[in-house]
Amino acid sequence: MSQRIRIALDAMGGDQAPRIVLKGAERALQRFPGVHFLLYGAEDKIEPLLAKLPKLKAAATLRHTDEMVTNETKPSVALRTGRRSSMRLALDAVAAGEADGMVSAGNTGALMAMAKFVLKTLPGIDRPAIASIFPTLRGESVMLDLGANVECDEENLVQFAVMGDAFARCVLGLPQPTIGLLNVGSEEMKGHETLRVAAARLRAPGSPVAFHGFIEGNDIAGGVVDVVVTDGFTGNVALKTAEGTSKLFVEYLRQAFRHSLLARLGYLLAAPALKKMRNRIDPRRYNGAMFLGLNGIAVKSHGGADALGFANAIGVAVDMHVNGFLHQIRDELARLAPAPATAAI
């Protein structure tokens, strides 16, 4: 892979675009000096910022467009009327083979709708899913779907398992990732019928993945499995519940250290160690949700991410490309056994 890596950026997506996008890209160059960026967005806003970021300017091509997708745009409207938007053009660059992946901090629903339309789903995948890496007691795991599909059938869940497996192999570097289905109990009888059927498929001989079985909500942060598979509604609630709980904890900790003079002094002494801990759970470190199941690499940054967060989202796109995620997932899909036919009675 001697060729330069090319990443397309929706320079206009996100709460503080294009500033944060450009600063994030400049920052990503520290880790990936070999990347070339295609920047899509409004010249008059981007040029003055680029003038102050000479390293990025030397490693980027600016492609002007006046149009952009806002956070208020409905996905269907974005799809119909957003053909010249910065988001769409960045996706087009991936589809045309001009870019190896794209990153946007814009409207999630619009990005998913456009990405499906422009990149198409991989053969054997009915619906793409949103995935993200998160910290656990044992290291890092990946969870999907995080909101692309509010309702899922057993076939979707089996496909998500394969997509998550390929991702964990490529990006987390695990030779044999374990897969868990999120449920309300680990017993085989618990939960929806859909979950039981999906589990039976993943457990059957010839299953393409190493299926651990059902897991419960507390097993997510426990790191019981490498890949947590769930529908987009439950995954979205779980991810955001974990975020909310972390915030609560940080706030309680802050209040504890302000509680007395001794506690403040204790904080000063422990500060370097606490900072390391904070880095471990820093949401910016885990910024960058992957759209899996598409014929191309598309990564969604949090709309409110700062430059460090956006740089990490770029890092996810680069990692997926460099580690051959698309080849891996195509191989796995080819191995995926078809749904078992109902036995004739």
Next chain:
Amino acid sequence: MSQRIRIALDAMGGDQAPRIVLKGAERALQRFPGVHFLLYGAEDKIEPLLAKLPKLKAAATLRHTDEMVTNETKPSVALRTGRRSSMRLALDAVAAGEADGMVSAGNTGALMAMAKFVLKTLPGIDRPAIASIFPTLRGESVMLDLGANVECDEENLVQFAVMGDAFARCVLGLPQPTIGLLNVGSEEMKGHETLRVAAARLRAPGSPVAFHGFIEGNDIAGGVVDVVVTDGFTGNVALKTAEGTSKLFVEYLRQAFRHSLLARLGYLLAAPALKKMRNRIDPRRYNGAMFLGLNGIAVKSHGGADALGFANAIGVAVDMHVNGFLHQIRDELARLAPAPATAAI
């Protein structure tokens, strides 16, 4: 309310029963000296323990039974064959008016099935729900359902809102609790059809509750609403995800303080303040899931709770009784507008 409060205990339910149940009851007497306990379980196991707990012995009546429901017993089997079990007899005491409420740390599914059968649901309630209090950035909130109903329709969700409202008034002491429906986005268009219909009902004129609207997972710990309403699958995953995240955080914190000599010293100085913080999120403090919607008070303690945790579960039952939860919820149900009839076309 000059009459003595009588609480029936399933002395044989829980990982370390009857020891923890009895120690928990003795502990609860410190906070509620006026309570009298009816203890259901095996005499030969309970008597020797009671001999060492003279205060409890003086405030308790032992009612012997050899039978008990184990964690492995299926709810349907418990219902059919468990008529002489300690769990069932404690519920019977509530139904017969001999006890004002009951607490069990045993098999959740069996307890729910038996409680429904013995206590019956309140008029206007189709299905009872499991509720629990949890800490938030703004204080405390209550969430339901936490697992009694894996699938719920809009009518169930509306009834849960009423049950949660009554609970928040009585036990949290809020004059006008705000109610939120857990969803994947706060916009009106997001999520399942069931959620949109339930929201429309709760928002309509004549709604029995102060409906805030949709909330997301991060709003749970954020304390955005006083009552979080959701189906039992999502609620169970959210609750356990929050528990898992808290554990992860505590472990990271522990590692941080062991990181260096200075950090250890810092810990010593801040220890009293940190202990206060730990108390705020101590899961034992929030032990005691309420079965709401029944014609009687039944509280489920965590099976692995210690004496402090079990005492808190007893406290929940006492609070619900003393604050007239059953009267409150009956009043609210009477006010509940019937489902709007579909307009003739």
